[in-house]
Amino acid sequence: MPNPLHAELAQLLGDRFTTSDYERQQHGQDESSLPPMLPDAVCFPLTTEEVAAIVKLCTQHQTPVIPFGAGSSLEGHVFAPHGGISVDLSRMDKILRVSADDLDCTVQAGVTRQQLDQSLRQQGMFFPVDPGADATLGGMASTRASGTTAVRYGTMADNVLTLTVVLPNGDIIQTGSRARKSSAGYDLTHLFIGSEGTLGIITELTIKLQGIPEAISAAIVGFDALDTAVKAVTEIRQAGIPVARVELLDDIAIKAINQFSNLALAEQPTLFFEFHGSKATVQEYAEMAGEITHAWGGSDFQWAVDIGERNALWKARHNAYFACLAYRPGSRSLTTDVCVPISQLAECIIKTKEDIDQSGLTAPIVGHVGDGNFHLLLLVDPHKPEDFAQAEQLNERLVKRALAMGGTITGEHGVGMGKMKFMQAQHGAGTLAVMHAIKQAIDPQNLMNPGKMLPTLE
Amino acid sequence: MPNPLHAELAQLLGDRFTTSDYERQQHGQDESSLPPMLPDAVCFPLTTEEVAAIVKLCTQHQTPVIPFGAGSSLEGHVFAPHGGISVDLSRMDKILRVSADDLDCTVQAGVTRQQLDQSLRQQGMFFPVDPGADATLGGMASTRASGTTAVRYGTMADNVLTLTVVLPNGDIIQTGSRARKSSAGYDLTHLFIGSEGTLGIITELTIKLQGIPEAISAAIVGFDALDTAVKAVTEIRQAGIPVARVELLDDIAIKAINQFSNLALAEQPTLFFEFHGSKATVQEYAEMAGEITHAWGGSDFQWAVDIGERNALWKARHNAYFACLAYRPGSRSLTTDVCVPISQLAECIIKTKEDIDQSGLTAPIVGHVGDGNFHLLLLVDPHKPEDFAQAEQLNERLVKRALAMGGTITGEHGVGMGKMKFMQAQHGAGTLAVMHAIKQAIDPQNLMNPGKMLPTLE
Numbered sequence: 001m002p003n004p005l006h007a008e009l010a011q012l013l014g015d016r017f018t019t020s021d022y023e024r025q026q027h028g029q030d031e032s033s034l035p036p037m038l039p040d041a042v043c044f045p046l047t048t049e050e051v052a053a054i055v056k057l058c059t060q061h062q063t064p065v066i067p068f069g070a071g072s073s074l075e076g077h078v079f080a081p082h083g084g085i086s087v088d089l090s091r092m093d094k095i096l097r098v099s100a101d102d103l104d105c106t107v108q109a110g111v112t113r114q115q116l117d118q119s120l121r122q123q124g125m126f127f128p129v130d131p132g133a134d135a136t137l138g139g140m141a142s143t144r145a146s147g148t149t150a151v152r153y154g155t156m157a158d159n160v161l162t163l164t165v166v167l168p169n170g171d172i173i174q175t176g177s178r179a180r181k182s183s184a185g186y187d188l189t190h191l192f193i194g195s196e197g198t199l200g201i202i203t204e205l206t207i208k209l210q211g212i213p214e215a216i217s218a219a220i221v222g223f224d225a226l227d228t229a230v231k232a233v234t235e236i237r238q239a240g241i242p243v244a245r246v247e248l249l250d251d252i253a254i255k256a257i258n259q260f261s262n263l264a265l266a267e268q269p270t271l272f273f274e275f276h277g278s279k280a281t282v283q284e285y286a287e288m289a290g291e292i293t294h295a296w297g298g299s300d301f302q303w304a305v306d307i308g309e310r311n312a313l314w315k316a317r318h319n320a321y322f323a324c325l326a327y328r329p330g331s332r333s334l335t336t337d338v339c340v341p342i343s344q345l346a347e348c349i350i351k352t353k354e355d356i357d358q359s360g361l362t363a364p365i366v367g368h369v370g371d372g373n374f375h376l377l378l379l380v381d382p383h384k385p386e387d388f389a390q391a392e393q394l395n396e397r398l399v400k401r402a403l404a405m406g407g408t409i410t411g412e413h414g415v416g417m418g419k420m421k422f423m424q425a426q427h428g429a430g431t432l433a434v435m436h437a438i439k440q441a442i443d444p445q446n447l448m449n450p451g452k453m454l455p456t457l458e
Numbered sequence: 459m460p461n462p463l464h465a466e467l468a469q470l471l472g473d474r475f476t477t478s479d480y481e482r483q484q485h486g487q488d489e490s491s492l493p494p495m496l497p498d499a500v501c502f503p504l505t506t507e508e509v510a511a512i513v514k515l516c517t518q519h520q521t522p523v524i525p526f527g528a529g530s531s532l533e534g535h536v537f538a539p540h541g542g543i544s545v546d547l548s549r550m551d552k553i554l555r556v557s558a559d560d561l562d563c564t565v566q567a568g569v570t571r572q573q574l575d576q577s578l579r580q581q582g583m584f585f586p587v588d589p590g591a592d593a594t595l596g597g598m599a600s601t602r603a604s605g606t607t608a609v610r611y612g613t614m615a616d617n618v619l620t621l622t623v624v625l626p627n628g629d630i631i632q633t634g635s636r637a638r639k640s641s642a643g644y645d646l647t648h649l650f651i652g653s654e655g656t657l658g659i660i661t662e663l664t665i666k667l668q669g670i671p672e673a674i675s676a677a678i679v680g681f682d683a684l685d686t687a688v689k690a691v692t693e694i695r696q697a698g699i700p701v702a703r704v705e706l707l708d709d710i711a712i713k714a715i716n717q718f719s720n721l722a723l724a725e726q727p728t729l730f731f732e733f734h735g736s737k738a739t740v741q742e743y744a745e746m747a748g749e750i751t752h753a754w755g756g757s758d759f760q761w762a763v764d765i766g767e768r769n770a771l772w773k774a775r776h777n778a779y780f781a782c783l784a785y786r787p788g789s790r791s792l793t794t795d796v797c798v799p800i801s802q803l804a805e806c807i808i809k810t811k812e813d814i815d816q817s818g819l820t821a822p823i824v825g826h827v828g829d830g831n832f833h834l835l836l837l838v839d840p841h842k843p844e845d846f847a848q849a850e851q852l853n854e855r856l857v858k859r860a861l862a863m864g865g866t867i868t869g870e871h872g873v874g875m876g877k878m879k880f881m882q883a884q885h886g887a888g889t890l891a892v893m894h895a896i897k898q899a900i901d902p903q904n905l906m907n908p909g910k911m912l913p914t915l916e
Contacts, residue, residue, distance in 0.1 A: 101696060101801035144641040155639050157648070158616065171888040179797040180829045181613050182866035183602040183652055184884050185873060185911055186893045190615070190648030194641055211698040238559060240669040281739050339637040343559035371638045408640035415643060426642050430629040434900060435644045441899035442892060453643060 005061040006041055009085070012053055016044040016091075027066075027086040030073045031133070031321075033332035033380060033388070034418060039066055039080035044091045048164055048172055048203040051087060055201065056170035058085055064450050065168075067197040069139030070112060074335050075416025077143065077196055081451040087201060089138050095119055096204065103209045104161060104178060109138025109202050125209045128153030131412065132318040138202045143414035144194030148317070151237075151370030152244040152276065153210065155412065157193050164204035165192050168443045178206055191438070196414055197449035199442045213276040216244075217286060218310045219301035221293045222268045226250055226353060226365070229269045230346040232296035233369045237342055241288050245274040246370040250353075252327070253320055253364035253377075260323030261316035271298070271369075272317055274310075317366075324364045324377040331362075331379040334391040337419075338402035339373035339411030348401055349374060355394050361387070363394075373411035400425070415453040423455050463519040464499055467543070470511055474502040474549075485524075485544040488531045489591070489779075491790035491838060491846070492876060497524055497538035502549050506622055506630055506661040509545060513659065514628035516543055522908050523626075525655040527597030528570060532793050533874025535601065535654055539909040545659060547596050553577055554662065562619060562636060564664045567596025583667045586611030589870065590776045596660045601872035602652030606775070609695075609828030610702040610734065611668065613870065615651050622662035623650055626901045636664060649896070654872055655907035657900045671734040674702075675744060676768045677759035679751045680726045684708055684811060684823075687727045688804040690754035691827045695800055699746050703732040704828040708811075710785070711778055711822035711835075718781030719774035729756070729827075730775055732768075775824075782822045782835040789820075789837040792849040795877075796860035797831035797869030806859055807832060813852050819845070821852075831869035858883070873911040881913050 009017045019041045028038030040063075045051045058065045064084025071078055080086065092108035095116065099105065100123060107116060113127070114134045120126050131140060131147035139145070141163065146155035153159065162176035165188075175188035192199060223229040226248075233246055249257070254267050273289060275282045290301050304310045316323070325331055340348050349365065356363045356376065367374025378394060380387035399409050399422050409415075409422040424432060435454055439446070467475045477499045486496030498521075503509045516523045522542025529536055538544065550566035553574065557563065558581060565574060571585070572592045578584050589598060589605035597603070599621065604613035611617065620634035623646075633646035650657060681687040684706075691704055707715070712725050731747060733740045748759050762768045774781075783789055798806050807823065814821045814834065825832025836852060838845035857867050857880050867873075867880040882890060893912055897904070 099799070099801065101692070102799045103696065104799070144639075144645070146639055150639060154616075157639075157645065158612075167888065167892065171891070173888040173892060174886065175889065177861075177866045177884070178799045178864035179831075179860075179866040179869065180800070181602075181604055181608060181615075181797055181831065181869050183795075183868045183870050183872040184866050184877070185652070185881060185890075186896055187602070187615065187645075187648045187652050188889065188892060190645045191896075194643070194645055211696075213698075234559070238561065238669075240671075277739075278742060280742055281735075284736060284738055337641075339639055341557070341560045341562070341636045342638070343557065373637075373639065402637075403635075406636035408635045408637040408642050410641045411637065411639050412641050414641040419642070423643060426635070428632065430625070430631040431633065431646065432643075433629070434625065434631065434646060437899040438644055438649075438896055441895040 005057060005063055008057050009041065009043060009054065013043055018042050027068050027078065027088060028080055030071050030076060030078050032074045032076055032418060033334050034076045037079040037081050039086035040083045042086045042088055044088050046091055048166065051166045051201055051203050052170045052172050054085065054087055055166050055168065059168055059170065059445065059447055062445060062447065064447050066449050067142065067201045069110065069136030070134060072133035072135045073139065073143060073416060074413045075418035077414060077416040077452060079417060081417065089136060092203065098123060100125065103211065104206055105209055106204060106206045107137055108204055109136060111137050120209060121212065124212050126212055127207060128210050129156055129159055132321065137205050141193050141202050141205055142196050144412065146412040148245045148247055148368060150368060151246060152242055157190060159208045160189055160193055161206045161208060163189055163192050163202050165200045165202055167200045168448050194414065196416065196453050198439060198453050199448060215279040215282040216274065216276055216310065217282050218274045218304040218313055219286065220265065220313065221271045221298040221301055222266045223298050224268065226269045227346045227350050228296045229271055230349055230369060232293045232298055233271065234342050234345060235292050236289050237370055239288065239292065241285050243273055243285065243289060243370060244276040245272065247272040247317055248367040248369040248374065249320065250365040252362065253324060253366050256323040256327035256364055257316045257320055260326050261319060263316055272313065320366050321377065324379065328362050328379040330381065332382050334378040334380055334395060336376040336378065336395050336398055337410045337413040338398055338407055339371060340402050340405045340407030342372045344405040345369060345372050348405060351401060352376065352398050355397055359390055359394055361390060361394065371411065372407065417452060420453065420455045463515060463521055466515050467499065467501060467512065471501055476500050485526050485536060485546060486538055488529050488534060488536050490532045490534055490876060491792050492534045495537040495539050497544035498541045500544045500546055502546050504549055506624065509624045509659055509661050510628045510630050512543065512545055513624050513626065517626055517628065517903065517905055520903060520905065522905050524907050525600065525659045527568065527594030528592060530591035530593045531597065531601060531874060532871045533876035535872060535874040535910060537875060539875065547594060550661065556581060558583065561667045561669065562664055563667060564662060565595055566662055567594060567660050569595050578667060579670065582670050584670055585665060586668050587614055587617050590779065595663050599651050599660050599663055600654050602870065604870040606703045606705055606826060608826060609704060610700055615648060617666045618647055618651055619664045619666060621647055621650050621660050623658045623660055625658045626906050652872065654874065654911050656897060656911050657906060673737040673740040674732065674734050674768065675740050676730065676732045676762040676771055677744065678723065679729045679756040679759055680724045681756050682726065684727045685804050685808050686754045687729055688807055688827060690751045690756060691729065692800050692803060693750050694747050695828055697746065697750065699743050701731055701743065701747060701828060702734040703730065705730040705775055706825040706827040706832065707778065708823040710820065711782060711824050714781040714785035714822055715774045715778055718784050719777060721774055730771065778824050779835065782837065786820050786837040788839065790840050792836040792838055792853060794834040794836065794853050794856055795868045795871040796856055796865055797829060798860050798863045798865030800830045802863040803827060803830050806863060809859060810834065810856050813855055817848055817852055819848060819852065829869065830865065875910060878911065878913045
C-alpha cells in the first residue's frame, strides 16, 4: 500500500525524495559506535521554502522529521528511532552573501566548514569555529559545536548573529538581526543553537567572520607526563595569553597520528599551539607561552611557521579521530566529551587515565584543553559487547567526575541519543522541566527529531 | 480590609516588606522619561529561598511580581502597570565565591557593578561588562546589558556561565554549569539573559572574569565632522584592531561633559579610545588606530596613560547621561538605542543628525560605535507634551531606519514598556509567536513582570 506522505513528498521533490535502502542506510548512521536506526525516506530540499513544505506535510501526517547535515555527529543525532523523514540539507550549499565590511556572511545550512573556508580565505577572512570534521554549518549550530579554536574565538554560540528556522508548523522565522548585539526580546538565536533539530530546522545562518591575522605560527611541545602538560595549559590560560589553539594529545594519540599521517613526533604527551596576531604579538604570546611550558618541564618549541608545515600538523590533528580508529583496526570509538573548570582539568584527566589503565581498554586522549574540554576515544571491538559495556562504564565514571567538578557531560558533541541518560544528573528535575515545557510549546506533537536530547520525565 | 497576600509577605519578611508610599514611589520609576507606575508593595529578600517563597505566595494570589535591581533601566522595566509586588534584590549583595584559577565568580543578583569591581581589582581581576550606570548584576543580565567595553569583551550574553533562577512556580533552577562551554540541551542561560524578569527572577550569577591587563592606555581624538569620526572607527573595526573601548561623543555631548565634569575638551565630535594588553601590544594597537584616525582627519591622540587621568576621562564619559540632562536643566531624556551593522553606521548617524537638526530638539549623541550602537539623548521638557511627541516621532524614524539597515531596535537597554510597540516590526509575527509560546509555557498565568517586552498578539 503506498504511503500517502511519501507520495506527496515525491510529488513535491521528484527524484530528490527517495526510499532507497542505500540512502536510508546512509542517513540512519553517524560517526558514533551506536547501532544505526534508519529513517523511512530521505528528502533533499534546495530552499528554505521546500523545507517548510516538507515539514508541513510531515506535521499533517504526524511523521517525525530528522534534519541531516554531513552525518559527522557522534551521539546518534541523525538516527530515526521512531522512523520518519530524514531531511538532508547538504544540497542547500550556497554562500548567499559575504560582507568584508561587516565581517559577516549568510550561508545555507548545508554549506560545509571546508567549503566556506576555501571561499573566505580567497577574500582574506575565515570563520573561526573548527570542529575538525567537515561538518555542515547547520549541523554545527544544531549541536553547539566548537573545536580547536574555541579557546580564542568561542563556539557556535558565540559566532552566529541570526538564523533562519523552519518551525514545526511550517512557519519560517528569523531569530535575530545582523546587529552585533541586541536586547530585543528572548534570545531565540541561542535557543535554536544546540537544540539538535528538536525545535525546528535551521536552514540559513548569518555568522561572524574574522580577518586572517597578519601572522600565524604553530608549535608543538612534548612533556614527560600528562599532568604537567595540563598544568602548563592551565597556567597559560590563567595568565590570559590569547592562544588561538592549544590541543593536548597523549602518547597513544601521538603514536596513532604518527602511523596514520606518517609523522615522526616524539611519542609523549604533547601540546599543539597556534598563535594569531601581528608579527610582534604572535612572537610575544609564543615567548610567554614558551616560558610557562618550559617551567613545567616541556621540551623546546618545535616551530611550524610556514603554511605547509602548519597545515600538515593541523591536518594530522584533525585526522586524530580516524588515526585512532586505525590504530586498532576494525574498532569503533565511544567518544567521551566532558568539559570542566580549568582548575579541575589536570585532576580530571589524571584520574581518568588511571581508569583507562585499569580497564585494559585502548583509549587515546585528545583535548581542547584551553577550554577544559577533552575526549577519550574508547576503542571498542564492534563484535565484543563486553568492550562496549566496559567503555560505557568508564564513560559514566568520567561523566560523574566532571559533574562533581562543576562541569558538563558534553562540551561540544551534544546530547543526541548517547547522552540523554545523563541529562537529569546534569540539570536536575526543575531545569529539565523548563526544557520540556519549551519543547512542548514549540513542538506540541513531538515530531521534530523525537527521541533525542530530552529524556522522558520520570 | 487587609490584603491577605500582604499579610503573608509581612509575616515572611517582617520589616523587609513595606507598602510605604516612599518605597512604592522609589520602585515605580526608573531613569527614563516614562511616567511612573507604582507597585502595591515592596519586598527586600536576602536569599534565593526567600525569593522563591515570595514568588510562590504571589502566584497563589495571582499577583504580579516585578524584580527590581538598581532602578537604572531606561525603558520602564521596573514599572508596575498592573500593580503587584516589587521584589527588590539590592540586599542580596554578597559576592559568594571568586576563583582566580578559573577566572570566574558567583554573586548574588543585587551585587552592583562598582561593588564587584572594587572587590575584584584588589585581586587583580575585573568583570568586563560596563554599562556606565552602577546597575546590579542581576539587572544587567535581565536586560542583556553591555556598554563601553562590549567591542572587546562582549555583552552580558557573552560573560555569564550559569544563573540561579526562581521560576514562576517557585522552583529554583540552575541554567548551566561552570564549564566554559557545553552542548547539554537548550541554552537556558541565554534564554533568561535578556528576558527582563518575564520568565522568572535571577537570584545568583556565575560570571567570567578577566585578569587586569599589564598595560592600559586611553586616548581621545577630535574630528571636524561626525561622519569621518564614524568612518575611522569602521575602518579600525574592519582592520581587526582589538580596541578595548571606542566611544563617540558629538560636539553637544562634549559641551555637556565639559560643563558637568569641569573639563576643557575641544568641542567637536570626539572618539574616546582605550587599549588593553601587554605594553608592546597596547602600543602597537594604538599606533595602528592612530594611523587610521589621522588618515580620516582626526587630531593627534591626546593620551591619558596614568590611572588618574584615565579614570577622570572615563568617569566623565560615564556621567555623560547626567551631564546631558544638566545641559538642559529640568529636562528628562528619551534615550534611543539602535544598533546597526557597522557598514551602515555612518549613514545611520548622519541621517539621524539631520533629523535632529530639523526637529529643533537638543539631542547629544553618544555611542558605543565599535558595535554599531549609539544613543541620542532626546532632551525633553517634562511639562511640554509636544516635546515628547516630537522626540517619539524622531525615535520612530530612527528605529525604522535601523531595521531597514538590518539592525535592532535596542542594542543594550532592552524592551521594557518603551520599545514594545516596535517588537512586531523587529521580529515579525512568526518569531513573536515563538516568544509568546515560551512565555506561556514558563509563566502560564502571566504574573512575571506582566505588561513588558512582549506586545499583545494581534
